[in-house]
Amino acid sequence: MPKFATERIKVISCRQEFDQLFIDGAGQLDIFENDLKGTTYQSEFKTLLTYMEYLGNNKSLPKTKFRDITPKGEKIKEYEFKSKHLRIYAIQKPKGKIIILGGYKTNQDKDFIKFRSLKRLLLISLK
């Protein structure tokens, strides 16, 4: 079982608590950001951070930028932040959200599986 931790995302400033998941000491949003270094997608990453901050200030986002992806019957809500090529997956926590994973649109199907697997492990670790 990996070691989980969460930490507030400092790059955005909002009323809701936006945390990122750390797995064995590695922040999932930081990993995603590092993957994007040197690519043309860094610009989209900044836009996604802005969407997170906007939502975190209790404002509305278009459905094309943010959507509820919670499967039927799931108790903990699941969300997806969207830009043209990138996706950031998050779950609900009492006063905000936890970013679980970031990925490319082209890898969405595999990322959904990974995201839900991480969510499940995280919830088990909290029991």
Next chain:
Amino acid sequence: MNRKELIKSEEYWTAQIQLNLFELIENYRKKNNLSKTELAAHLGVTKSYVTQILNGDFDHKMSKLIGLALAFGKVPVLKFIDVETYIEQNDSIGAKGSSVNSNPPQLKKTFKKTGSVKRNTKDRKASLIRD
């Protein structure tokens, strides 16, 4: 990336303005119970133009932005503020550095399964998601 880098990026301000415009128009549309087609007719623009705004993808000329604001009975007020001043005034969380932490904290068991937000049917049907 740190807070200052984000604040100094074009992407941040472009998205902020696009989202503000989206909210202005979507709120007006809902309040007046207008379809996208009716809203387009009200504004004298095409439906695809309205869709573009409601998708948060508006990126037209400044004159269009001003025209839209005025069409909704609003005046667009533009202010220029020093980056440092903006960060000091608006951010409760520091603008110091990377979010990477070499000694990440242990996860506290504060997470509750009841933490999910329950929505009523009306909310679920709404096109906006507000959390």
